[in-house]
Amino acid sequence: MKDVAKHAKVSVSTVSYVLNNNGPVADDRRARILESMRVLNYEPNESARNLKRRSASAIGLVVPDLGNQFFALLAKGVERAASQQDVLVVLCNPETSEEAELSNARLLRSQRVDGVVYLSGFDESPASLIELTKIGPVVLVDERVPGINLPSVLSEARRGAREIASHVFDNGHKNVAVISGPTALWTSEQRLAGYREACAGAGLDPDKLKVVAGDYRMHSGAIIAEKLLSVSKAKRPTALLCANDLMAIGAIEYCKSAGLSVPEDVSIVGFDDIPIAGLLTPRLSTVRQPAEEMGFQAATLLINMIKVARGEEGVEKLPSQTLVPVEVVIRDSVCPPSKAK
């Protein structure tokens, strides 16, 4: 920067002014400075800027597992929103929730990021999260913590769950089981609540729904399906409501291995509509959550919060709660229960 100043025969502060577009600079000088920057191909040292301005123009993205396409797409959306505003995205994969707590807090404290987009997905430790929000802005995606009202982007998961479950009940299923998500997760609760509503709406007793909690991973879907379906044919559920696609896929895989056909023997629905859902045989009926869009919204909201907190001029505070629509997509994995039953 000194070099640029020297080369353009001005002082460093003038250079700084043109760099930040604040402070008044005569047009001819500005031009000279810009030219000098180009000639010397000067690139501002962001570490120094960050030090001075006490900010990093970077956000953290805490995501449990990029192997899950839903999260990967979400990450993509976050990245897109951030790069649009020249904000960097720092990837964090909390191995354990212990570490998550630490690494997040440290990340924020160490001034390497200005805020965090937080996707929990697995178990939650609200206390540490609340702690986090005291250090800096955090936005949750598809999650809420019981005690406190954190900014977040949510989906209409409950409605989606209700609707797809209704679809199943409308097909005439009476003996329906649920492969649910981890208990205590908000997403799990919402989806389950939706299923129960549909159940009641179909004139059935929601308390008679068999519910087993999985961990949102494929394997647990298979395990639980086995548990649920290894009973006499008369008692065997004719439909499985799975709280996400991965578990639904696991369930389908189990059925294949057990010689049960889907949907003839058992109807199965999922949740999320990850890209693979439409490619399976049978094509999976599910509820589409716009993963990438949700990531985009979350990052946009977070960056907005950061700017507002910084008192940047000309930025309106965004509502701290965003609701994105879901859409139930009916494909081939549901049919009326077989007469043979």
Place this chain on the structure above:
Amino acid sequence: MKDVAKHAKVSVSTVSYVLNNNGPVADDRRARILESMRVLNYEPNESARNLKRRSASAIGLVVPDLGNQFFALLAKGVERAASQQDVLVVLCNPETSEEAELSNARLLRSQRVDGVVYLSGFDESPASLIELTKIGPVVLVDERVPGINLPSVLSEARRGAREIASHVFDNGHKNVAVISGPTALWTSEQRLAGYREACAGAGLDPDKLKVVAGDYRMHSGAIIAEKLLSVSKAKRPTALLCANDLMAIGAIEYCKSAGLSVPEDVSIVGFDDIPIAGLLTPRLSTVRQPAEEMGFQAATLLINMIKVARGEEGVEKLPSQTLVPVEVVIRDSVCPPSKAK
């Protein structure tokens, strides 16, 4: 830090010494300082450290599309390796290759990252890449640029391609077509070369292989399959060698829509073995590339290069070329050409 020094009644330099474990510090003082840090829950300001040490302890990860599971898994591996060494990962999604060039170069120059893991996947602009490597370390994944020998982690793609193609030829296919990757990409060339070797090995003329280049995305697989298969049954290829799984899936989808059955009417193989490959009907025969492992290796190599360049003590330079093994996995998408032909 000043506060810590004051609280522990020592000078800032002493605090700095214990923070970095360099410089000699009396044990009792060290203990006092550590205690003070804890009490004040002090967190070093990384921007300041970065400014001073001229490094960011962060690496960039340039990845074309997180929606592609192969890349997502790779990213996961990169993150894992990096976090193991307390290095941050900054995500970059080059929208266009123009921007890629710029944003990468700027990222490196602006001192926000110390190096870059680069996954091209789509078209390449070697010139800008070479430029990049002059600014800082870059490691390529599953890619090479013609002119120059960059550090990279490569897979035995050629062998894999040869072996899976052999499997197809061994099944008796004579009329085989290739849905290849983007021309000019190293991965495409390698795979194609492998296919040709297998072709020759089967006593067929490699120049008679029909080859059409796609873009590694699902859609192009479908389009090209249509082009290839919409001919009289006598001339229609009985097997499709697809340069990645996504295109293979596209091809399978096309076949389904066209009433062609796989593998009876046309055998199809892919490449990569993304998780979905084994879940399709028919289960896709393909070549497994250990995506996450490759990412891990790449980040490990990059970080090693950075440390070596920094002259850090006790670090041995890693070989700048890593070769990871592939494994062909035979599933159900191949069978001998139908007699009916």
Place this chain on the structure above:
DNA sequence: TTGTAAGCGTTATCAT
């Protein structure tokens, strides 16, 4: 409108 100079929180080079 422009320049001077005082930090931002560290690290590293010296004396002590």
Place this chain on the structure above:
DNA sequence: ATGATAACGCTTACAA
């Protein structure tokens, strides 16, 4: 073994 102190590259009062 410890403590002043000068950078690191930038921003921003404040002065000119």
